[in-house]
Structures are given as structure tokens and as C-alpha cells.
Amino acid sequence: MFNCSKEIYSYHNEEVRLPEKTQDKLREHRDANRERVTKGLKENQKPTPQAFLIQGSYDMATIIQQPKNDYDIDDGVVFKADELRGPKGAELTPLQVRQMVCEAVQDEKFNRPPEVRTNCVRVYYQEGHNVDIPSYREKTDDWGNTKLELASVEWRESNPKAVTEWFTRQVKTKSPDEAGERRQMRRVVRLLKAFAKSRESWSMPSGFILSVLVDERYRAEASRDDKSFHDTIQGVYSRLQLNLTVRHPVVDEPLTKTDNDPKMIELRTQLEKAVDWLKVLHDNDCTKKAALKAWGKVFNTDFFDSFIKEDDKGSGPTNITVTGDQPSAPVRKEGGGRYG
Numbered sequence: 001m002f003n004c005s006k007e008i009y010s011y012h013n014e015e016v017r018l019p020e021k022t023q024d025k026l027r028e029h030r031d032a033n034r035e036r037v038t039k040g041l042k043e044n045q046k047p048t049p050q051a052f053l054i055q056g057s058y059d060m061a062t063i064i065q066q067p068k069n070d071y072d073i074d075d076g077v078v079f080k081a082d083e084l085r086g087p088k089g090a091e092l093t094p095l096q097v098r099q100m101v102c103e104a105v106q107d108e109k110f111n112r113p114p115e116v117r118t119n120c121v122r123v124y125y126q127e128g129h130n131v132d133i134p135s136y137r138e139k140t141d142d143w144g145n146t147k148l149e150l151a152s153v154e155w156r157e158s159n160p161k162a163v164t165e166w167f168t169r170q171v172k173t174k175s176p177d178e179a180g181e182r183r184q185m186r187r188v189v190r191l192l193k194a195f196a197k198s199r200e201s202w203s204m205p206s207g208f209i210l211s212v213l214v215d216e217r218y219r220a221e222a223s224r225d226d227k228s229f230h231d232t233i234q235g236v237y238s239r240l241q242l243n244l245t246v247r248h249p250v251v252d253e254p255l256t257k258t259d260n261d262p263k264m265i266e267l268r269t270q271l272e273k274a275v276d277w278l279k280v281l282h283d284n285d286c287t288k289k290a291a292l293k294a295w296g297k298v299f300n301t302d303f304f305d306s307f308i309k310e311d312d313k314g315s316g317p318t319n320i321t322v323t324g325d326q327p328s329a330p331v332r333k334e335g336g337g338r339y340g
Contacts, residue, residue, distance in 0.1 A: 001227055002281045002291040007307050008226040011295075012187055015303055016064050016194045022071075026129065030054065030075050033105065033123055033131045037077055040104025047083040050138060052076065055160035057207050060167045062189045064197070069128030074120075076160060077101060078148065081137040094151035097135045105133070119152045134160075162250045163208075170215050176222035184221075184228055189214045191229050192236075195274065198300040202270060205263040209246050209255050213239070226295075234275050240268040274298045 034052050041048065056074035057063040063071065084092040092100070095116070102121045105114045112124040120132040135151040136158065150158040175182035189211050196204040204210075217235030221228040244264040246255045256264055280286055280294050292304040 001230065002283075002286045002288070003224070004226045004281075004288075004291050004295055004304075005224045007292060007304055008191075008229065008295065011299070011301070011303050012191060012225065015301065016190050017187075018063050018065055022065070025127075026058070026071060026073055029125060029129070029131055030073055033075065033133070036105050036107060037101060037133065040106070041100070044100075044104060046100055046104065047079050049077045050080055051078040053078060053136070053160055055134075055164065059160075059164045060186075060211065062167075062186060062193065062207065062211060064190050064193050066129075066197070071129035073129065073131045074134065074160075075131055076134040076136055078136045078138055081139045081149075084137055094135075094153065094155055097137070097151040101133055101135050119150065157251075159250065166249050167211060167215070174215075174218055174220060176220045178222070184225060185214065185218050187225055188218060188229050188232050191225075192233065195233075195270075195299060196267065198298075199270075203263055203266055204270075205246075205256070205261070205267055209264075210267075212246055212249055212255065215249065230278055230281070233271055237268060237271040237275055240264065240271070244268070 037052075038049060053076035054074070055076060056072070058073050079097070084097055086092060086096075098116045098121055102114050102116045105121065105123055107114075110124065111126055114121055114123045117132075120134040123131045123133065125131075136148045137151070137155065138146060138148055140146050148158050148160075149155040171185045172182045175184040175186070178184065192210050192214055193207050196202065196207075196210060213236045214232060217232055217239055219228055219231035219235060221231065244256060244261060245259055246264070247253065248255050277294050277297050280290050283290075289308045292308050296302060296304045
């Protein structure tokens with residue numbers, strides 16, 4: 001397979017991975033929101049939060065750049081179950097708890113007021129992103145075991161931290177060692193999410209479902225992110241040919257809505273095209289230009305054009321290896337990605 005590992009690594013770092021500047025901005029919004037929740041609840045004489053739970057792609061470190069800044073940060077708020085009671089001692093319903101949190105985060109600074117949704121309260125920011133605040137109650141059973149229940153349509157047992165712990169464990173276990181770090185599987189997840197977001201017309205499954213599928217079919221390849229991603233999406237496509245159902249890795253329940261979820265069908269269809277576009281990489285006479293054009297088509301980007309020279313010729317020997325994790329491709333002068 002023609003070696004484009006340096007270019008794929010550069011693409012990931014510049015166009016896919018979230019820049020530190022954007023991470024800092026999202027962290028500021030998260031922290032400000034926590035202060036707003038705590039202050040608002042106190043002023044309304046409501047229960048004090050026991051803890052906050054950052055979760056989702058932000059916590060799993062798989063969040064990627066979004067061209068419209070429409071980032072979702074999931075930051076849950078936890079209450080003691082015994083404190084979630086009305087004036088007459090009756091337990092608050094899940095909807096009442098979400099309404100309580102929504103009232104606490106109201107602020108004149110927001111152009112669009114926070115709103116109650118099915119599983120959370122959503123806070124909108126002018127830049128385009130939002131913070132989702134799921135609410136939990138902490139209960140202790142007769143044996144001293146503590147569990148969390150999410151305020152959804154009804155109270156539902158949930159363990160968001162277990163998901164992050166599961167994913168972190170899988171990444172460290174399955175990724176090849178890179179100078180003491182094991183991170184390749186996380187990069188492959190980000191690349192698959194970037195592929196799924198590469199066309200606005202596509203309706204794709206959630207990032208969490210994509211992460212689960214990568215875990216199921218991940219192919220490690222030391223110092224070759226291009227080959228690891230290629231082999232992984234080929235494996236995911238083959239898996240989806242047999243079965244479109246995806247189950248939660250921590251809780252025994254399906255993540256897909258039906259056996260023929262249209263979003264899963266869309267993913268399978270587009271992966272089939274991507275695998276076909278990348279067949280050129282296996283040609284004995286494949287040129288660097290042809291290889292990078294194929295990758296550009298997969299990710300719907302002209303990023304790779306700057307690495308192509310008109311006189312690029314020759315084949316891509318299958319025994320090429322790259323030492324180290326850092327790309328040695330030419331430096332792009334225009335800066336570090338969309339948000340640089």
C-alpha cells in the first residue's frame with residue numbers, strides 16, 4: 001500500500017484534532033457554566049450540586065474541528081437523591097429537575113435562552129457551540145453501592161465515566177507503543193469522525209457509535225496512520241455488511257434505533273465508496289499524486305494538494321516504514337488548521 005503516513009498525520013494534526021486555543025475556549029465556557037449553575041441554584045434556594053461530570057467526546061479526547069463551531073460539550077450535574085424533593089417531600093420528577101437546572105442557568109447575556117431538552121438542558125453560545133447539562137441523582141442502595149440515574153423521560157441508570165474509562169482502556173491496550181504513548185486508535189476515531197462530517201448532505205450515526213465501531217475493527221499499524229485507518233474502515237465496512245446493529249460497550253443496550261437504521265445504512269454506503277477510492281493505493285504503479293488525490297477525495301479536502309508536485313512519479317513500495325510519530329512533511333505556512 002502506497003505510504004502517505006506523513007501526509008495523513010499532518011492532516012490529522014492540522015485539520016482534524018482540536019487546537020489548544022479552541023480547547024481552552026470550550027473549557028472556559030464549561031467552567032463559567034458550572035459557576036452559573038451553582039450560583040443560580042443557590043439564589044433560587046434549590047439543592048447544591050454534589051459534583052459535575054464532564055463526559056462525551058470532550059472527555060474521551062475524540063472531539064474534532066467543526067467548520068461552523070457547532071461543538072457539543074456534555075457536562076453533567078449531580079445531586080443527592082434525598083435532596084431532590086418538593087416542598088411537601090415528594091420526589092422531583094426528571095422533568096422538574098431539568099426545569100430547575102434550566103432556571104438556574106438563565107442569563108441576560110445569552111442571545112438564545114437555555115432550554116430544556118429530553119436528556120439535558122442546552123446552553124447556546126454565540127460562537128456556534130453549546131454546553132449540554134444532563135442532570136443526575138446519586139442513590140445508595142441497601143448494600144452501600146452508589147449509582148447514578150439520569151433525568152431523562154424517566155429516571156434511568158447511567159454511568160458516563162465508565163464509558164470514558166472503557167475507551168481509554170481500549171486505546172491503551174490496542175494502540176501500538178509510540179515512544180511510551182499509545183494513541184493511534186484515538187487518532188483513527190478522529191479521522192473516521194472527520195470522514196463522517198466531510199459532506200453536509202450525509203446523515204451519519206453519532207460519534208460514540210463510530211468510536212464503538214473503531215474499537216470493534218481497529219487495525220494497529222505502528223507509524224502508519226494511513227494504513228491503520230484504511231484497514232480499520234475496510235473492517236468496519238465488512239462488519240456493517242453483516243450486521244448494522246451496534247450495542248453499548250458498557251450498558252447492555254442497543255445504540256442503534258432499528259436493525260435497518262438509515263444512518264447506519266448511510267455509513268455503510270459511504271464507507272464502501274471510500275474503500276473503492278483507496279484501491280489505487282494498492283497498484284504497483286501508484287504515484288504519490290494519485291495516492292494523495294484519493295485521500296483528498298475520501299476526506300473531501302484539498303489539504304493534500306500542497307504535498308503534490310507536478311513531477312511526482314514512481315510507485316509506492318509496500319515495505320516502506322516510518323520511524324517515530326512526528327511527520328516530516330513540508331511545513332504548511334498558512335497556520336495550524338481552521339482555527340489557527
